Amino acid sequence: MSSPVDVLIIGGGHAGVQAAFSLRDHDFRGSIRIVGAEAELPYQRPPLSKSWLNGAVALEDILFRPAAVYDANSIDLRVDMRAEVIDRAAHQVHFSDRSHANYGHLILATGSRPRRLSIPGATLKGVCSLQNRADAASLARGLDAAHSIVVIGGGFIGLEVAAAAAQRKLKVVVLEVAERVMQRAVSPLTSQFYRALHEAQGTRILHRTVARALKGKDGRVEAVELQGGASIPADLVVIGVGAEPVDDLAVKAGLRVENGVVVDEYLATSDPNISAIGDCARFPAPDRQDLCRLESVQNASDQARYVAMKLVGNPKPYVEVPWFWTEQLGCKLQIVGFPGNDDEQLLLGSPTEKCFTVLRWKNGRFMGGEGVKRPGDYAAVRKIMASGAALSRDQALDPAFDLKSFARLCGASQTEHRGGSMRSTAALRP
Amino acid sequence: MARVTYVNSEGAERTVEVQPGISIMRAALSNGIKGIYAECGGEMMCATCHVYLDDRYLDQFPPVSDHESGMLDTTASDRQHNSRLSCGLIVTKEHDQLILYLPESQR
Numbered sequence: 001m002s003s004p005v006d007v008l009i010i011g012g013g014h015a016g017v018q019a020a021f022s023l024r025d026h027d028f029r030g031s032i033r034i035v036g037a038e039a040e041l042p043y044q045r046p047p048l049s050k051s052w053l054n055g056a057v058a059l060e061d062i063l064f065r066p067a068a069v070y071d072a073n074s075i076d077l078r079v080d081m082r083a084e085v086i087d088r089a090a091h092q093v094h095f096s097d098r099s100h101a102n103y104g105h106l107i108l109a110t111g112s113r114p115r116r117l118s119i120p121g122a123t124l125k126g127v128c129s130l131q132n133r134a135d136a137a138s139l140a141r142g143l144d145a146a147h148s149i150v151v152i153g154g155g156f157i158g159l160e161v162a163a164a165a166a167q168r169k170l171k172v173v174v175l176e177v178a179e180r181v182m183q184r185a186v187s188p189l190t191s192q193f194y195r196a197l198h199e200a201q202g203t204r205i206l207h208r209t210v211a212r213a214l215k216g217k218d219g220r221v222e223a224v225e226l227q228g229g230a231s232i233p234a235d236l237v238v239i240g241v242g243a244e245p246v247d248d249l250a251v252k253a254g255l256r257v258e259n260g261v262v263v264d265e266y267l268a269t270s271d272p273n274i275s276a277i278g279d280c281a282r283f284p285a286p287d288r289q290d291l292c293r294l295e296s297v298q299n300a301s302d303q304a305r306y307v308a309m310k311l312v313g314n315p316k317p318y319v320e321v322p323w324f325w326t327e328q329l330g331c332k333l334q335i336v337g338f339p340g341n342d343d344e345q346l347l348l349g350s351p352t353e354k355c356f357t358v359l360r361w362k363n364g365r366f367m368g369g370e371g372v373k374r375p376g377d378y379a380a381v382r383k384i385m386a387s388g389a390a391l392s393r394d395q396a397l398d399p400a401f402d403l404k405s406f407a408r409l410c411g412a413s414q415t416e417h418r419g420g421s422m423r424s425t426a427a428l429r430p
Numbered sequence: 431m432a433r434v435t436y437v438n439s440e441g442a443e444r445t446v447e448v449q450p451g452i453s454i455m456r457a458a459l460s461n462g463i464k465g466i467y468a469e470c471g472g473e474m475m476c477a478t479c480h481v482y483l484d485d486r487y488l489d490q491f492p493p494v495s496d497h498e499s500g501m502l503d504t505t506a507s508d509r510q511h512n513s514r515l516s517c518g519l520i521v522t523k524e525h526d527q528l529i530l531y532l533p534e535s536q537r
Contacts, residue, residue: 014469025464044471051473061456069462226479276436297476301469305537325475332497382504424476 005033005076007311008093010083010249011109012036013045014277017064019107020075021071022308032075033101035093038132039080042069046297048136049157050327053143053164059133086253089273100244105273105311107249107302108261112243112279112295117152121214126221127237130157138236146170147237150224152211156326159194160241163328165236166201173232174198174205175224181205185324185339186370187358193351193372197329213333219237243295245280257280259291267307267315275310277303285338286319292338298323321368321385334378336385337368346396349374357381357403359396366391380407387411431526436481438535450523454516455479456515460512465532472517477535479516480505480508488512491515491519507533 006024009016012034013203014076020032044061051057069216070077082096086106088321116122127222128144129137139161145405149165151158152175165172174181180191181198182412189310195205200318210227223231245260256262256270267275267283282293304319309316331354349356349371357371361383366389371380380403384391387410395401431530434457435445448457457465459477474497481492498518501533503507506507516530 018467018469035483044468046473046475047471064459066460069459073464297469301467302537325473325474332475367450373497375497376503377500379500379503 004031004091004104006030006104007032007033007107008095008101008103008105009107011107011111011278011280012038012042012077013109013111013278013300015111015304016107016109017042018301018304019109019277019308020070021065021073022305023068023311024073025077025316026308026311026312028308029187030104033078034070034075035078035081035083035095035101037080037375038134039411040133042077043133045132046325048133049130049160052133052136053140055140062133070402083249086249086274088253088274091273102105103273105275107307108269108274108276108280109251109278109300110246110280112245114157114239115242115244117211117239117241119211119213121216121221123176124214124216124237125219126216127214127239129239130161131347142236143168143170148234149173149236149238150175150232150234151238151240152224154178154205155240155242156185156324158180158238159328160326161238161240162198162203163201166198166203166329170236171236172198172201172203172204173225175209175211175223176205177208177210177223179207181207182326183220183340185335185359186333187342187345187346188381189347189351189356190370190372191334193356194328194333197354198333201329209430215335217327226239233295243279245282245293247280249252250276250280258291260291262264262291265319266310266315266317266390268310269304275307277307282312283318294322296324298320321382323382331372331374333370334375335370335383338379340369344393347392348377359393359403364392377403380404383407383411385386432521433527434521435527435529436465436532437466437529439533443491449522450521450525452521454519454528456522457521458516462487463532465536466516467536468517470523474501474515474517477504477515478506480507480533480536481514481516481519482510482512482531483513483514483519487528488506490525490528505527505533506535506537520528 086093148171151162152172212227213225215223223233247257250261263277279295282291306318342362344361346359348416355373357374357377359369360367371377389410437443446461455468457522469478470476
C-alpha cells in the first residue's frame, strides 16, 4: 500500500500529465504516479468551451492518451482519488480512500476552479459553471433545452459559451462588470471587435452590469435580477467570472501560498521536495516586479517540462513567452505576451475585414500582441518576444517596417533554447 | 483503414492502422507514439503536432491553409516544404499507406 513513489503528481490535468510524460521523455527511470480527482482518464480542456459545446467532439477525441499508453510508460495513473493531506515531515500524502503514499518528490498540479458567485439563487437548477467534462456535458444538454441564456462574465469562457448559444439561435445576454469584454486580457480595440461580432449575432452585451440575484421557481432558475432592479428572463445561467487556484492542500501543509502556491524560478515551493506547476502556481516572471499566475495550456505544459528537467538533474529557470487563444463565432484570437500589460498599442490590418493584429507596449517596451486571422503576425510576435529583441513603437510605425522581416532577423540572431530541447535544424528526410 | 508509418528523428519506425475520420495526430496519441504533443487538443493553435509528410503523399491532403501556414512558422524544429500540423491531416478511405517523419523536437 505505502511503497514509496519517486515522483508523485497530484492533479491529472495538462500540467500533471505532461510532467509524467516529460519525465519519461528524459529517460527518468524511477516510479511515477499521477493522482487525479476526476473519475475519467485525463483529457484536454480547451475544447470543452469550444468544439465540445457544438457537439463536434466526444471524450475519446480529447483524451491525452488511452489507458494502455500510461501502462506502457510505467505511469501509475489513479483516477477518482483525492489527496487530502500532505505530511511533509514524513514525505507522505494521504488520500480520500484512506490510503497513503510516500514520495521522493511531490508535484502539485492541482489547477484552478471557477470562482463562485456568492449571490442568492446561485445554487438553483439551470445555473452552471464550466470546469470539467461533466460540466461541459451538462451545459451542452442545457443549451439543447434552453430558449434564453444569461452569461455572467464577459471573459474568454463566458464569451465562448455565448458564441455557442448564439449559434444555436438562443436569446443570449452577457453581463460584464467592466466597461468592456475580456478587459484583463486584451486591448480596447480587440474588446470592441469581439463585442461587435457578438452583437451582430443578436447577443446583447451589458457592460458595467452586476447581477444581484438569481430568481427561480420550483428550484429552477427563471431570471437574473440586476443591481438597479431590472430583471432578465433566463432558463439557463452560465457563470464565468474567472478562476481561482486550487491551493487548499498547500495551505494545509503550511507551504507559502498567496493566491496560488508560491514557487521560485525552478518551480520549487517553500519546501524543496515539493514543486508546483500550472494554474495553481504563482511564479516569478522575468521583467515583472511581482509574482504571477497564469491559467493556460502553454504555461501548464511548459512548466511541466521544466519541472521534469529539474528532476532529471538539468534545472533551468522558468522563462517562456506566454501565449493564449480563444475562438468565438469563427474568429480565432491569438495572444502573445503577458495579458493586459500595456499602455500603448498599434493596429496592423483591418478589424472590419476581420483580419488584424494589435501590437502592445508598456513604458516603451514591446510586450507582445494579439491578432485575428493573422497567424503570420502571431508567429512573428512570438519570435520577437522569445528573442528578447527591442522593438519600439516608432520603429513599427515606419512605413517601411515589416513585422515578419523583423522577426526573421530576430530568429537568425537567436541562439537560446526553448523547453530544454535545442532548436534543431532537422535534416530533411527523403 | 490506412497503414500509417511514423518515423522518429532517430529513424525508428512504427506502423499503425488508422480508421477514416481520425487525424494523424490523434492516431499517434492513441497508439502511444512519442514525439507528438498536441497541447491544444487539435485546435491548430500550438504547433506541437508538427510532422514532415513524405513527398509521395503531399497531394493526398488538402493544401496548407493560411492559418496552418502561420502556425508552421512557430514550430520548434525547422519548417520544411513538407511540414504539416498533423491535427489537420485527417485519414480518409482513399488513403492506403502514409509515411510521416517526426521532428527532433516539438517545443
